[in-house]
Amino acid sequence: MxxxxxxxxxxxxxxxxxxxxxxxxxxxxxxxxxxxxxxxxxxxxxxxxxxxxxxxxxxxxxxxxxxxxxxxxxxxxxxxxxxxVEAVGTRQAAEFMRMTTVRFTRLARLGLLVPVAFYLNRYRAVVWLYLADELRQFAADEKNTSLLTRPLAETLRDQLDAGVDLRPRNWRGRHLGFLLRQAADDPWAQAAAPASLLDPLQISEIVPDPYERAHLNRHRTRPQPHGAPGSPAADLVEHLSTAQDADEIAWLRADLAQSMREARAHRPAPRPAPHHADPASRHLAPGPGSGRRPLGDRRRAADRRPALDSRRHAPERRRPPEPARQRSGRRPGQRSARRSPGLLGRLFRRGA
Structure with a gap:
């Protein structure tokens, strides 16, 4: 059965x-x-x-x-x-769009081309992947002709000189859409989507309840691990997968707070069953034949046990041997004043 x-x-x-x-x-x-x-x-x-x-x-x-x-x-x-679903790297993407890899990288850093995935090569360098279908559509749009063939505008060049790189943030935004799409109609999975892009400290501030946080973590999705936990590769992937900009963090926190309200209303997080003990039964005397002493006697015996055990197992304390002159009460070489009477002493006492 x-x-x-x-x-x-x-x-x-x-x-x-x-x-x-x-x-x-x-x-x-x-x-x-x-x-x-x-x-x-x-x-x-x-x-x-x-x-x-x-x-x-x-x-x-x-x-x-x-x-x-x-x-x-x-x-x-x-x-x-x-x-x-064909995804290509920078070199192949530049060939699709008939431009140099340098120009393609500059357009991607400006956020004009959004990566769909990434991985780390053997040198721990980030390799961004782009949908080939989207690249073809971008190149075919006449509005983008100047970006493909002419020098970039001065405002765009200033952003590049300032070190702007929107590829990680754009990937996180697209990844959030993937997570929400797979969450379907589960409010807890929908709340876990923005939580997957936040630092655990940010999550603990929005979700202070440990049981809700544990239930939320069961639905969180993180990228595939790269290397052992704590390794440089794993730390790099964790950095790319976590929101960094202040406005991005604020937006995700607000989204998480709203999603948590909806999740709580739909289904509270599971909690351990409360343990209810009868207070009146704690000090009841045991019935006949139980073989157990009352609780008060057991507590008093337990209180005395350490003292008894300590005396039982304490090593025997011996007094150190006294010096010879303290033991005998005379100086070295001095004859004892009290000697046991011999035969001659007994005869003298009889004659007296």
């Missing part, structure tokens, strides 16, 4: 949307059936090209069979789907 129950619960957890076995599949299986790599699949989900379901079993999102069939029947599958 127990084996049947466990099997039934596992099947229901894997199929949250339908009771039919095989109604949904995991991420890896869905990516394989759609002909996508893992990075391409994640981008397609974040961009909204693939609709997913929340897995109640805690295994991440799942994809319905009907959604997979919908995508497979689209015109140009699978190449059309791959083209929509």
């Amino acid at each position: 127990s084996g049947t129950t466990i099997t039934h619960e596992s099947a229901s957890a894997l199929q949250p949307a339908s009771g039919n076995p095989g109604a949904s599949v995991g991420r890896s299986r869905a990516a394989s059936e759609l002909g996508l790599k893992r990075r391409e699949f994640e981008l397609a989900v974040g961009l909204g090209h693939i609709r997913t379901l929340a897995d109640d079993g805690g295994g991440g999102c799942r994809v319905e069979r009907a959604e997979i069939e919908r995508l497979r029947t689209q015109e140009g599958f699978p190449q059309a789907l791959r083209d929509r």
Whole structure:
């Protein structure tokens, strides 16, 4: 009976949307059936090209069979789907737009081209990725002709000289949209989206309750780890994934506070069950045959136990040996005044 129950619960957890076995599949299986790599699949989900379901079993999102069939029947599958999620680096992006990598980097730093992802190479340098489809659209727009071929305006050059680089912030804004899209109708997951881009100290100020904060952290999503925790690579990724500008932090804090109000109203955070003890039963005397002494006697015995144990286990205290002259009461070489009477002394006493 127990084996049947466990099997039934596992099947229901894997199929949250339908009771039919095989109604949904995991991420890896869905990516394989759609002909996508893992990075391409994640981008397609974040961009909204693939609709997913929340897995109640805690295994991440799942994809319905009907959604997979919908995508497979689209015109140009699978190449059309791959083209929509194709991401390229700076060098290939500059080739798409027929410009130098220096000009492309300057446009990206100004926030005119928004990255969709990033990773660290073996030299711990940040490699930003851009959607090829968006780059083609940017290059085809006549409004951007001057940016592609002519010198940049003086205001833009001044910003570059001041060290402006909006690539991390623009990526965080796009990543926030990905998280909100995957949160669906769960208010706690929606509140975790802005929290994923805030420092833990900022979160503790907005959400002081530890149980709410723990429940919120279960829904937070962080980028894939790069290197061991605490390593330079991991610290760099953490820095890029956390809001840095004051106005960005203020906006995320306000969004988190509003989302938390909605989450509390929808469903309070789980808390441990309170322990109710009967005060009258604490000092009741044990019944006959219980073999236990009353509570007061046990406390008095416990109070005396350390003193008894200390006397029992204390080492025996011996008096140090006295010097020879203190023990005998005479100087060295002096004969004792009190000697046990011998035979001659007894004879003298008799004669007297």
